[in-house]
Amino acid sequence: MPPSSLNILPGIDRLAANANLAGIRLRLVRLHRRLARIRGSNGRMLTLHVNGSLAAFKKEFLLGEIQQMIETRTLERTRYYLRRFRRALTEPHTNRINDLNLRRWKEHPEIITDSLWLLDKRDRSGVHSASYWGNFVPQIPRQLLLRYTKRGEWVCDPFLGSGTTLIEARRIGRNGIGIELQSRIARRTRATLNDERGRSNLRHIVVTGDSASVKMRNVLASAGCSSVQFLILHPPYWNIIRFSRKKGDLSNAPSIESFLQNFGCVLDNTLPALDSGRYLAVVIGDKYQAGEWIPLGFLCMQEVLRRHCRLKSVVVKNVDGTRGKRGTEELWRYRALSGGYYVFKHEYVFIFQKQ
Numbered sequence: 001m002p003p004s005s006l007n008i009l010p011g012i013d014r015l016a017a018n019a020n021l022a023g024i025r026l027r028l029v030r031l032h033r034r035l036a037r038i039r040g041s042n043g044r045m046l047t048l049h050v051n052g053s054l055a056a057f058k059k060e061f062l063l064g065e066i067q068q069m070i071e072t073r074t075l076e077r078t079r080y081y082l083r084r085f086r087r088a089l090t091e092p093h094t095n096r097i098n099d100l101n102l103r104r105w106k107e108h109p110e111i112i113t114d115s116l117w118l119l120d121k122r123d124r125s126g127v128h129s130a131s132y133w134g135n136f137v138p139q140i141p142r143q144l145l146l147r148y149t150k151r152g153e154w155v156c157d158p159f160l161g162s163g164t165t166l167i168e169a170r171r172i173g174r175n176g177i178g179i180e181l182q183s184r185i186a187r188r189t190r191a192t193l194n195d196e197r198g199r200s201n202l203r204h205i206v207v208t209g210d211s212a213s214v215k216m217r218n219v220l221a222s223a224g225c226s227s228v229q230f231l232i233l234h235p236p237y238w239n240i241i242r243f244s245r246k247k248g249d250l251s252n253a254p255s256i257e258s259f260l261q262n263f264g265c266v267l268d269n270t271l272p273a274l275d276s277g278r279y280l281a282v283v284i285g286d287k288y289q290a291g292e293w294i295p296l297g298f299l300c301m302q303e304v305l306r307r308h309c310r311l312k313s314v315v316v317k318n319v320d321g322t323r324g325k326r327g328t329e330e331l332w333r334y335r336a337l338s339g340g341y342y343v344f345k346h347e348y349v350f351i352f353q354k355q
């Protein structure tokens, strides 16, 4: 038995049956001290006996729950918290779209639930790199995969680029399909994924093709799945960065109308692969052209809404020092002041549910 494995449930049951608030508090203080002294694995996890087997819990979560009970002033409330604590330890409460145990939601402070994402520095761990101009920070797909997928499910990224989504999928135990128009980039991304060590029972497929026309049925068959449970689309922000000279490249669309039409074709081709009731996200920023703000984000949002999807959230994410603007902040400030506009410091993550 690991040194930190404890059986605290009988004690919790005895406390719930106790009618003396001061006595309950005293025992909770002792339990808190006892758990706080145990180092646990990684210094963070404690192993408890639950339902006849061993289960790991975040030490911080256990201590926080016990502390809340210690600070409670009425017997009724304390008993309520004791019952809730027991359920949190013994009865997982998950849902259809992720693995979060809602009875232990406090174990996940890293998951953002606000619509303003002020992300810190880009995660550069492992094979992640910022060298592909226009790739998104890994924290974006990570947040989304944790919220909208379960372990072992499939995610599809039709604008794969350097593969940030699939690297994150591999790290947190999701399967993935990525589609990328440029064969050179697709090859490089396959190699990157091979360098990222991960679980061997997962599959990560990189397909070279145009997401507007590639045969999704063949793509799914080659991956060995019949549908996907999450779609994440990070298209070019129209022509801000020209990714290639290829005709199907959304960054080569000659007008905003044709950009939106091509984006719509990608949706028409990939959305049928997504299970109904599941989620998709579009990550995109706006553009400034000829003295006018072009709301690419909201225009793309409208394209999705035309296709039987429900808008669940509009997240505004900070953009800090894009490569194109680095070192020229003063110039952009001057341009903004003289042109009557504001310098872009945000982009959007639109979240939808397929009906």
Ligand SMILES: C[S@@+](CC[C@H](N)C(=O)[O-])C[C@H]1O[C@@H](n2cnc3c(N)ncnc32)[C@H](O)[C@@H]1O
Residues within 6 Å of the ligand: 132, 134, 135, 136, 158, 159, 160, 161, 162, 163, 164, 165, 179, 180, 181, 182, 185, 209, 210, 211, 212, 234, 235, 236, 237, 243, 244, 248, 249, 250, 251
């Ligand atoms: C904004 S980047 C995506 C970056 C990606 N999220 C990453 O982290 O590396 C857009 C990508 O879509 C690709 N692309 C453009 N049009 C495409 C299309 N019709 N089908 C597939 N890929 C396309 C571009 O080559 C580019 O790599």
